Amino acid sequence: MSAQPPDQVQRGFQLVVAKERFTLPSGRELELDIVKHPGAAAIVPFISDTDVLLIRQYRHATRDTILEVPAGKIDPGESPSETAVRELEEEIGQRAGRIEELGWIWTTPGFTDEKIYLYSGFDLEASDSRPEDDEIIEAFRISLDEALDLIWRGELTDAKSAMALIHAARRLGRLA
Numbered sequence: 001m002s003a004q005p006p007d008q009v010q011r012g013f014q015l016v017v018a019k020e021r022f023t024l025p026s027g028r029e030l031e032l033d034i035v036k037h038p039g040a041a042a043i044v045p046f047i048s049d050t051d052v053l054l055i056r057q058y059r060h061a062t063r064d065t066i067l068e069v070p071a072g073k074i075d076p077g078e079s080p081s082e083t084a085v086r087e088l089e090e091e092i093g094q095r096a097g098r099i100e101e102l103g104w105i106w107t108t109p110g111f112t113d114e115k116i117y118l119y120s121g122f123d124l125e126a127s128d129s130r131p132e133d134d135e136i137i138e139a140f141r142i143s144l145d146e147a148l149d150l151i152w153r154g155e156l157t158d159a160k161s162a163m164a165l166i167h168a169a170r171r172l173g174r175l176a
Contacts, residue, residue, distance in 0.1 A: 014038075014073060037107075037114035041083035042071035042160045044102075044168040045094055045121045051143050052165070053092055053124075054156075058136045065136075067156040069164050071116065080104075080117035088121055090130045092139040097123030102167035105160065118164040120171065144169055 011017075016036040023029050045053040058065045072087040074080060081099060088094050102118040131137050142150075147165050150156035156165075169175045 033111065035112035035114070037073075037112055038076075039074040039080065039115045039117070040071055040160075041074060041080040041087065041117045041119065042069050042164045043084040043088050043096070043099065043119040043121045044069050044164045045088055045092065045096070045124055046144075046168075047094075047124055047141060050145070051141055052147055052168075053094065053139050054142055054147060054161070055092060056138045056140070060134075066158050067150060067161065068158045069161045071160055081119065084117070084119040084121070089127050090132070091135065091137050093127050093129030094121070094124045095127045096121030097125065100171065102164060102171060105163050107159065116160045118160070118167055120164075120168045144172070144174065148174075 014037075018034050018036055019031060020034050021029065021031045047053055052069075055068050055070060056065050057068055070084075070087045070091040072083060072090070074083045075086075078086070081101070084099060085096055088096055098121070100120045100122070102120060104115050104117045107114045107116055129137075144165070147156065148169055151162045151165065156162055166175065
């Protein structure tokens with residue numbers, strides 16, 4: 001598949017929308033708008049062998065408060081694991097003594113190149129939270145099994161958080 005350099009269509013505070021022209025393996029030529037994203041990291045904070053911390057966070061795009069794991073955009077010069085550790089501390093005031101990589105996901109590959117790296121965090125210690133101006137966050141403790149039930153019941157619908165929790169549960173032998 002070949003592609004020409006993208007034309008920048010719109011630059012926002014955190015994102016760029018680019019018009020890209022490319023040729024599919026079939027030979028068909030297309031033009032699409034692609035949201036360019038620096039990537040992000042999400043972390044499942046374990047406060048015990050069985051319990052995790054989730055957050056309730058208002059998200060303007062959904063016009064609602066949703067359930068999530070701590071996550072955020074990768075800053076320039078930052079590795080995904082550094083982002084996960086930073087976001088855990090900023091959003092819920094916890095510092096991980098140890099993190100484990102769980103993999104990564106494409107968020108919505110039909111229109112964005114955003115990749116989110118998934119982690120579990122263990123051996124947590126309290127620290128100062130530093131939420132951003134646009135973050136209204138409430139952390140709460142829940143068992144991993146209950147968090148999984150929220151996914152199956154359609155109450156935890158944030159894809160990155162659902163995938164991070166599922167990967168963490170499988171890593172711990174809770175899912176086949």
